[in-house]
Amino acid sequence: MRKTRDYDAELKALGDKARAIKAKKVQQLGELVIATGADALDLDILAGALLAAVESSSADEREAWRAKGAAFFQGRGRKTGQRAGGNGEGAKQTGAGEA
Structure with a gap:
């Protein structure tokens, strides 16, 4: 049953x-x-x-805010690389690819 x-x-x-x-x-x-x-x-x-x-309906304004927010999180990932693990490495790889 x-x-x-x-x-x-x-x-x-x-x-x-x-x-x-x-x-x-x-x-x-x-x-x-x-x-x-x-x-x-x-x-x-x-x-x-x-x-x-x-x-806000401005795509340019939203993109500027998104970029600024992404930079904020990448910066925090680098400072706390030990705790963040993958985020710290991802931020370093992104930075190395741009330079």
């Missing part, structure tokens, strides 16, 4: 997993705000800057 599935338990497990993922995302966003120094900004200014970024 076939074992019946406990749909309630499966839904609860999925809900718990979704909550954990959301909590991790919120934590990472908070860490990003702190790492960039944006935590020193007034909340209204930070919210306004984020809203302007979301509302």
